[in-house]
Amino acid sequence: MTLPSPTPLRFALLGTGRIGQVHAASVAASPDAVLQVACDTFVEGAERTVGVYGGRATSDPLAAIAADDVDAVIVASPTPTHVDLIEACVEAGVPVLCEKPIDLDITRVDAVRDKVRASSTPVVLGFNRRFDPHFAALRARVRAGEIGRLEHLAITSRDPEPAPGEYIAVSGGIFRDMTIHDFDMARAFLPDIVEVTAVGFSQFSDVIKSHGDYDAAVVTMRAAGGESVVITNSRHSAYGYDQRLEAFGPDGLLQVDNVADDIVRASTQTLASAGSPFQRFFLERYKAAYSLELAAFVATVRGEDAGSPDFEDGRAALLLADAATRSAAEGRAIAVDLS
Amino acid sequence: MTLPSPTPLRFALLGTGRIGQVHAASVAASPDAVLQVACDTFVEGAERTVGVYGGRATSDPLAAIAADDVDAVIVASPTPTHVDLIEACVEAGVPVLCEKPIDLDITRVDAVRDKVRASSTPVVLGFNRRFDPHFAALRARVRAGEIGRLEHLAITSRDPEPAPGEYIAVSGGIFRDMTIHDFDMARAFLPDIVEVTAVGFSQFSDVIKSHGDYDAAVVTMRAAGGESVVITNSRHSAYGYDQRLEAFGPDGLLQVDNVADDIVRASTQTLASAGSPFQRFFLERYKAAYSLELAAFVATVRGEDAGSPDFEDGRAALLLADAATRSAAEGRAIAVDLS
Amino acid sequence: MTLPSPTPLRFALLGTGRIGQVHAASVAASPDAVLQVACDTFVEGAERTVGVYGGRATSDPLAAIAADDVDAVIVASPTPTHVDLIEACVEAGVPVLCEKPIDLDITRVDAVRDKVRASSTPVVLGFNRRFDPHFAALRARVRAGEIGRLEHLAITSRDPEPAPGEYIAVSGGIFRDMTIHDFDMARAFLPDIVEVTAVGFSQFSDVIKSHGDYDAAVVTMRAAGGESVVITNSRHSAYGYDQRLEAFGPDGLLQVDNVADDIVRASTQTLASAGSPFQRFFLERYKAAYSLELAAFVATVRGEDAGSPDFEDGRAALLLADAATRSAAEGRAIAVDLS
């Protein structure tokens, strides 16, 4: 039972869409955070948000960043706005938690990279899965040496159903939009990836195919120490959000299976010890992770080493996505340099 | 993500020991509740509590119950005080959530029974396990008819380790102190128990034996429709808090196993798919249940039918504990009448 | 892969009904056994059996026992014939494996007891479950001390569906007919049971009730060292043959769940990691156990200590069944003396 801090951080939330609502709720539920400003170009969204969680509404993100009573910023607006908002936060010296990806275009990312690196202002990327308690527990045990040196990491990641065609059209492709989370998860274990081999598939969606995108993919990666990573993706999954992880080493295997709301098991004439259905999508599956991500961001702002992924992590994930995109298109392994 | 209610209930917490702290934290974490008064005859405990969670401290429970700014009371003080505090709440018309048991002596319970029944003031008993999400999910599925008519209920309940001898001495015995939770769980499925057959065992603790008490027990009960219940208890468990439930009917079996903090599984040279250790005791295992118990109490106070166990449930559990105590002593089945 | 022995034992099989067929198949599949004679008062049954597995047919069990070319006997005829056939085998000095129970009447059992005890001829009882590889593995681990001293044993045993009314009528009641296997399983762990408390239930079958019998039961037993045993029975089970076991001690818990034909697990929109249905009944569930029971009997005949349950085990199980019958009828604990 954590005690409330005497001085919660005052947040500006930029973007009040679906993911913005997740952050607004996390802020409201945190004893260390309070929503000071909600901002959306669609100002009614911001107003509805502050109606629920308190604070004031605005449609001007730069004003929100610059406000005297804002201690930290969460960027949950559309991807194309991320780079400029990060830059504004860094210039204003306001710590920022930005949703992934930084941008779909690595040149735009690199354009602000030096400025971010030169600054001491925390720039944290929203790779929430690092904070999932199950994955974090597995990672802690790998680090504690339970399976010896990590040799192989297997990440399975399937969405319950594909995003609409209009979203797919601007998503940057499966590797930049969906696999990017898995690239970061891989790097949470093996930061120094040196080679990417990706194979894309069109298995069920003519819509996705019509956008020149894949609806399933397998990515094999090589890390600097010779470790292997395999990522398996699909844009649909009848049994809910498929988010599994396994780590293999000379001394054993650690696994995290999917999660259900409860642990009731049923046995009937046709099945045995059947679990309840897995959680449907990221709002359920990563509810705790979003809260812990925010708590880590607060700790990072306060100067602790809380394991928050940073700008360089965001850039690395995008580099891997770019490499995977090329690999799948050209049918060959792509060497990468994340340094 | 529930929204905060415009007018949270203002609570007086009577008793600020271990279980009182659980309630204080639940109140603090609830958007629908606020701690107004903390009361303890050991007033430093009350003061420490309000130092953390807010409110004012007192050593006078009757003053707390009578205070104008108190909307509801939680009784978490020692068992011998429960009856009087319940009576004071009922007389003051203040809704009360009282920890189990009402009392160890059924005559004291019955002495206030008519007054409680004649009053419309909610008197809720702290049988928190009814609100555990896993048990509640199982119960909902039984009620939905998934296994047909319930025929058999098996409750396994083992504490990680025995309470100290001085506690055992005044506990009322294993049936009134420990099994009482299981009696209530049984009644959550099968309210109308008609017969109790209990067997007590002395398996490991000379201390418990020296107090004339059992350290393990098996209780078989018959419900009015011929249904069977078996409760298995032990005062110790190396693998943590053993809290399992299974329900059997003509169409199948529903089970809830123990709970771990995470779902990581490990395979090594000596074991396969081993789960993380089960949660240690009730503070971990029933954390969610305590919050949901409070939420249900708030709803009950507001006039909803929220499934909170009431005074009659507390009395019935004690009657079953008394019957079990006699049954184990006399080596015979005891008929009970809970009406 | 066991090698065939140079001289397989030549068997007479007395009784060629359902359980006789199981034994005939076990003999045929064993490299150490050969079917020499099949006997049934319904001689066509014996003839069909030897038509499949070889040997000669007869309707005279005493001639079969006395035959020069018979090394060992399996008694699979109706229960009322068991005592006489065991006695004939003992008198002829022919080792015998007799299906449970020895008889439904303890006085008939005791009438031959001295003769059996005075003889060196092996008399083995068909408590096949002792040889189930899963239960045997659990037992070996208990004996190896993995959970410390055994404190509690829980046996769940449910048939998929009740036997026909005409069988129930002559079965001797649930405790002598069905629970008797569980009594023996309990004694495989805790031979010295000192007290039996049984509760019988009528939950679903008017036919069984009309025969004055129970269709479900819970039996609690106390062993000489204060250990507890609980047996849970039902005459039906939608999810197949429910045969579970758990052993509890100060250092942990060992469990055997039900068995399916394969370990495929399925996840769909409505369920997660569902196993294949459990095996339907004893022919499937205890197939390996019957073979291992026969192998142990052969080893016993050859003078090894192979763990075969003997006449005294058969008698003890019946004594426990008698005590349970009385306990359920009289609603009180019954002390037993198995010595």
Add this chain to the structure above:
Amino acid sequence: MTLPSPTPLRFALLGTGRIGQVHAASVAASPDAVLQVACDTFVEGAERTVGVYGGRATSDPLAAIAADDVDAVIVASPTPTHVDLIEACVEAGVPVLCEKPIDLDITRVDAVRDKVRASSTPVVLGFNRRFDPHFAALRARVRAGEIGRLEHLAITSRDPEPAPGEYIAVSGGIFRDMTIHDFDMARAFLPDIVEVTAVGFSQFSDVIKSHGDYDAAVVTMRAAGGESVVITNSRHSAYGYDQRLEAFGPDGLLQVDNVADDIVRASTQTLASAGSPFQRFFLERYKAAYSLELAAFVATVRGEDAGSPDFEDGRAALLLADAATRSAAEGRAIAVDLS
């Protein structure tokens, strides 16, 4: 309980090493097969084998194939002899079950391909895993449409420990020696593979690396309908033989985990519901599969369609291994044509 056939097939076993012993035992245990001749250039091995299982010994495989009293041949001799022995069997019109691979050199395979295809003599390849009851059950459910059209197949295959260096030196490399089983398993679901992308790793064995071979690999394949397959290999595994399979389709997921000798689960202070260790290697894991493989071969010889993999399956697996070898060496996807 299958009945013995009146006329068992008389087998010549060519090669009496480790895998030859597996087949000798399967033949001995089968009611439909008898060992007539055991052949080994190291004739003492053949003599020891017939000493155990019966039949006569020889060092001349061609004489064994040509013998009048031989109905079928099992080739379990070293890989370089396979092609000639298959050819001799085909010329003699004697059905043959040949261990994998046909050869390490596709040109030698193709040299006899026309002769095999022109003949009606059954040539069956020893891909025993197709007959594993768990994998076969999963495959049957995929074929029955339980998950809809198969979209993705994941095969995990790790040996408990690497073969000795001298074996590695002549093994043909990980893809031809180890992955070849997985290629065949993939084709049991998706026969028409069109593209192979393999990545090899050196993770733990300097010996294997010194032979220019990989000790771990990930292979991604594309089937003609756009389906994906991913194979994960390692030459070591602390937790035993890692042989897992999962099939994914629009309606769900089917999985087979590793297998232990028993289903006992243990819970202690440090772990929960831990299974017994997984089976150590192929002799344990695929014991049933070898018997079922032989039964299917007998059925194939008798003219039934028993699902035995044939010469073309053996050739296809080698083509995929060759493609994987090239893919890993060249860092690019390799198109394959298995027709």
